[in-house]
Amino acid sequence: MLIRDANAPDWPAIWPFFRSIVRAGETYAYPLDIDEPAARTLWLLPPPGRTVVAVDDAGTVLGSAHMNPNRMGNGAHVASASFMVDPRHRGRGVGRALGEHALAWATAEGYRAMQFNAVVETNTGAVALWQSLGFEILATVPEGFRHPSKGYVGLHVMYRRL
Template sequence: MPIRDATPGDWPAIWPFLHRIVSAGETYTWDRDVSEERAREMWFPGPPGRTVVAVDADGTVLGSAKMNPNHMGPASHIASASFMVDPGHAGRGVGRALGEHVLEWARAEGYRAMQFNAVVETNTRAVALWRSLGFEVLATLPEGFEHPGKGYVGLHIMYRSL
């Protein structure tokens, strides 16, 4: 599955599924009513951050990931990333391809580890995917996330060395 750097021209394909996922309020810690402008700013971080898209043979955007240092200064050797897969293309390996790509990028950039700060524990598909790629749950913040249907649920901090 081709994965390439995202361009501003990809935003019209990313925004509909990003908006759908965020407004559902089940997996992302963003404000559910995030504006399109603010979402674009957050999804396209400046250097050293990077945003990519996974596309099919026809060039259709299937999903996207953004990657960046998790912290600055003396903690900038730890990478982080966020992922969005168009729900219409779920179950086709898009998340795995993006996850593998992000890990390769982080290694090539000299990061020592990757940390995900906020994986909602009820997002069991994502938790299983990250575990299969070598991540472990370091801690779970009890009731750290307010799920619209399940109430307060845990928020995992997941980590793997590179």
């Protein structure tokens, strides 16, 4: 697996799994009916952000991540990131590889920490992955996310010092 910067020709491979993940409404607090231009703007970040794709030997996009300062100004020393793995390629270590890549990027860029602002508590696979990569749950916003089948569930704020 290779992780590289995403470019405009990658978007047609990202958009189908982005759309299906968002429309499922289980893990992201994005509008369920987000249109393609808005999604593209949201996901493909300009500097100082960075968007990457994980690809296999055939060049198939397996997943994507974007990384960015968590806040502007005096909060810009803490990074954040978001991750999506094509459901057809789950269980192959793509999420872990993207997470490790994001941490290495943030460290190399001089960030002091990485913070995830909204990890849905019922997304147990993601929570376990981030904890295995050294993140801790700082707080949980009770009923901060409306899950389509589980109702109102918590949103974790997760943090790791770099």
